[in-house]
Amino acid sequence: MPDAETSSPPYRPLDSPQARDQLAATLIAQIEPRLIAIRRELHQHPELSNREVRTARFLLHRLQELGITDIRANVAHHGIVATIRGRRPGRVVGIRADMDALPIDEPPGLPFASATPGVMHACGHDVHMTVALGAAEVLARMSQRFSGAVKLFFQPAEEGPPPGEEGGAKLMIAEGALDAPRPDAIFALHCYPPLEAGRLGYSSGVMMSSCDRFTIAIRGKMAHGAYPHRGVDAIVVASTVVMMLQTIRSRMIDAQQPMVLTIGKMQGGRRYNIVADEVALEGTVRAFDEAARAETEALIHQIVSNAAAGSGASYDIQYERLVPPLVNDASLVARLAPTLQRAFGSERVIEHAPRMGAEDFAYFAREAPAMFFSLGVSNPAAGIGGDIHTPKFAVDETCIATGARALTALALDFLMADS
Ligand SMILES: [Zn+2]
Numbered sequence: 001m002p003d004a005e006t007s008s009p010p011y012r013p014l015d016s017p018q019a020r021d022q023l024a025a026t027l028i029a030q031i032e033p034r035l036i037a038i039r040r041e042l043h044q045h046p047e048l049s050n051r052e053v054r055t056a057r058f059l060l061h062r063l064q065e066l067g068i069t070d071i072r073a074n075v076a077h078h079g080i081v082a083t084i085r086g087r088r089p090g091r092v093v094g095i096r097a098d099m100d101a102l103p104i105d106e107p108p109g110l111p112f113a114s115a116t117p118g119v120m121h122a123c124g125h126d127v128h129m130t131v132a133l134g135a136a137e138v139l140a141r142m143s144q145r146f147s148g149a150v151k152l153f154f155q156p157a158e159e160g161p162p163p164g165e166e167g168g169a170k171l172m173i174a175e176g177a178l179d180a181p182r183p184d185a186i187f188a189l190h191c192y193p194p195l196e197a198g199r200l201g202y203s204s205g206v207m208m209s210s211c212d213r214f215t216i217a218i219r220g221k222m223a224h225g226a227y228p229h230r231g232v233d234a235i236v237v238a239s240t241v242v243m244m245l246q247t248i249r250s251r252m253i254d255a256q257q258p259m260v261l262t263i264g265k266m267q268g269g270r271r272y273n274i275v276a277d278e279v280a281l282e283g284t285v286r287a288f289d290e291a292a293r294a295e296t297e298a299l300i301h302q303i304v305s306n307a308a309a310g311s312g313a314s315y316d317i318q319y320e321r322l323v324p325p326l327v328n329d330a331s332l333v334a335r336l337a338p339t340l341q342r343a344f345g346s347e348r349v350i351e352h353a354p355r356m357g358a359e360d361f362a363y364f365a366r367e368a369p370a371m372f373f374s375l376g377v378s379n380p381a382a383g384i385g386g387d388i389h390t391p392k393f394a395v396d397e398t399c400i401a402t403g404a405r406a407l408t409a410l411a412l413d414f415l416m417a418d419s
């Protein structure tokens with residue numbers, strides 16, 4: 001059972017939301033130095049997707065220290081699901097934090113910089129885990145004041161499992177992470193450098209794009225470079241394909257429908273005087289809408305097929321749907337954006353445009369009404385403002401208390417709202 005607050009009576013309903021905010025802010029201010037130490041420990045020992053062994057062990061110890069006993073480990077490899085129960089059964093609220101780091105070398109500078117060469121918490125998942133632990137501690141201490149349960153999901157491999165492996169949100173759900181008790185709503189946040197620390201952002205409806213990956217192999221026929229008419233030039237066919245694929249965005253999909261198609265890799269040919277027999281292309285498609293996503297996939301097949309047929313080449317396409325669009329539940333957001341505005345002041349909480357990046361929290365958001373929001377982390381005056389997925393990424397650690405307060409307020413308001 002979670003520790004009760006030692007100085008308070010067993011049950012005292014905090015029926016004023018402002019009183020709840022105040023208590024949560026006080027408790028989080030008390031534990032903030034410890035949370036910062038936790039974040040630094042996690043930051044110093046980053047682990048890649050599906051390899052979060054040390055991270056999982058560390059989280060497990062912290063959760064046990066909070067007195068949480070309902071813990072399921074090794075979910076989707078190294079994931080953890082922990083449940084804090086209130087004084088009576090009731091609604092269930094989920095909080096999800098991702099665990100993995102990226103294959104980036106962290107530049108020297110911070111005293112707690114990565115101790116693992118080539119691996120860095122450059123997407124802020126160390127902050128996400130810390131913020132969730134902070135909310136967990138406060139909610140565990142307040143558990144005699146609410147009905148229902150808080151379910152924490154520490155999720156591995158958000159950045160995508162290594163080739164040939166499964167993992168991430170999809171696997172957690174497949175392994176029953178959402179079962180008994182099933183969340184009635186689920187929350188998560190992400191570090192967002194365009195916003196300064198102390199600020200929060202959200203979108204209603206689509207928040208993040210889908211992410212798909214495709215590879216196209218174009219096969220022609222080798223010939224002497226002086227006699228191209230005796231072969232089929234895979235480079236010319238691939239070049240036509242690359243240019244035609246750009247017309248999907250500019251000429252074939254409704255201009256009102258956000259979609260990005262990028263070819264990130266093109267490889268082929270043997271020598272300056274040999275007509276190339278094979279070219280490989282790799283790219284990504286991002287879309288907000290499932291119909292636009294499906295239409296783009298079909299148009300890629302059509303364009304490649306036509307270009308190959310028109311020149312006597314053959315082809316092969318592999319199209320992988322990696323992550324669906326992340327869609328926030330509009331009514332949940334309408335109900336709970338005011339919670340953030342109340343707790344932080346409306347000038348600190350902005351509604352922002354959806355983004356073309358992807359997030360596998362999208363799978364959770366398909367299972368339960370969800371609200372994913374942005375945690376401001378930058379501090380331009382202190383020179384903190386590097387983008388995620390770059391070696392320059394850093395956060396102003398005051399964002400940790402902000403994130404923990406935000407998740408606590410959302411969870412309590414959801415649990416205590418009239419149904
Ligand atoms: Zn990332």
Ligand SMILES: [Zn+2]
Binds near residue numbers: 158
């Ligand atoms: Zn991330």
